[in-house]
Amino acid sequence: MESTYGSTLILGIGNLLWADEGFGVRCVEAFDAAWETPADVTVMDGGTQGLYLLPYVSAAQRLIVFDAVDYGLEPGTMRLVENDEVPRFMGAKKMSLHQTGFQEVLASAAMLGRGPAQMLLIGVQPVELEDFGGSLRPQVRARVPEAVELAAARLREWGVTLTPRATPPARLNDDALALHAYEQGRPAEELACRIGDERFMPKASQ
Template identity: 25%
Template sequence: MKNIIIGVGNLLFKDEGVGIYAAKYLEKNYDFDDSLEIIDGGTLGFKLMSYFQEYDNVIILDTVSIEDEAGSIFRLPSHVLLGLGNYRKTAHEVEIVEMLEICSVLDKHAQVTILGIIPEDIVSVEIGLTKKIEDKFEDYINTTLKEVESIGIKINKKDNKTIKDIAQGLIGSYNGEHLSRVPNEEDIRYANVL
């Protein structure tokens, strides 16, 4: 069986990046069976369609636009998601639902599950999560780990990196705190010499 976790969102708009942070957090802090791949799907939209066709299980980590309290976590199997007409509020939500609709008529497609968290702020242009979503982040990770275990994948904890560590490793900033140097600065300097 081929399984994949896809972190979706945009790191530039506060809580909109939670899916990407969660995917990177899992990648840095846990080891999984070889049958599980983790990727940063960012805002790839329809380019993610091939994963829906090539894998047996697809777990999407993302924000969800459902009327409820910020920080609430939802497990939405694809058949449930397709029934939520008011779910489509952001560009990538529209694309995910449209991909699911297309895949539902194909002979072979993955079992797709969205693990979504309701954001507090996806409008502010700032790298980092709001305090409310930070406080729920561990619950979100634990929900994801339970989902991964439910499809038969073994998990080993290997590190204790924080969301801040993850974000600063990716972009060099988190909620206004900046690293003293750009991540991979040595690689950039080396590339400019060549």
Template identity: 45%
Template sequence: MDTDQILVLGIGNLLNTDEGVGVHAVRMMQAQAEAAGGVEGVVLHDGGTLGLNLLPLVEETTHLLILDAVDAGRPPATVVELTKDEIPLYAGIKMSQHQLTFQEVLGLALIRGRLPEYLHLVGLQPVSLEIGTELSPAAADALPRLVERAWRVLSRWGVSVPW
């Protein structure tokens, strides 16, 4: 994997309860990786609501794992996985309040011929998008499952995960 660049990107707004689940997830992964002495070959990045500013990061990676709140019409607090072919690049599943900007990032990367070869999303059907800095109790309970699924994706990509 010497030439592969693996990016785990947690996106979301921490001011809207479950909208921030991607950021909470990547922070949990950062803590787990740090406790294990690091995870080689993986960048764990808090993308917050940076939108188009994330384009260079997206275009420079070969493997992109997105962690986010996903409105996929599933029961609240359900962990949702989407593969590259299932992730809407322009419209479709409403991913979050910042969806258009991040979908534009993916769409622009595609148009420019720089969409990562490997692209996967692990997200959570939000319970609440109200103003608040903490996850809803159900989303907080589901967060470890989301993070475990994210580590599984990385494991499939050949990463030695800290478990």
């Protein structure tokens, strides 16, 4: 019997503006570019939406999350976390507010008596975060294809039929955020602040 719409959610979370924080988003983009999924599978760029993701997570029976996670491991290390352990790792050594927000999403879904019965977190230890406007570092970028294949393998274990894409899909987010366009549009280092938005940073004393 076919499960209800939204029963499987494949979610990439993170912030593209902070280098390896964008790992989850780049993974879900790569997954969507590689595979067509059945109607009861939702593939989503969750960005840093936090509690706005609650309706989607609550409706899911199974959840795969891509994210950069501070496991305290060697930079570039991939680690899989499953089921009841996922909320704990989303909240441990928080790197940004999006992880606090997503931990709250999982907790809220559980309080409602809803949410996924099966969860898989595919996370990578970041190399660099403090690079405003930066892209994935090579060690982290190299993990994206592996992460996509791990997700595909788990979906097959769950009985989900995947079909290789014959044509490019519509983008999950704005065209300007596509990896090549994003990197090519970055200003030269001497023209741009790499540690934040200068408009909101403390001014050096005169």
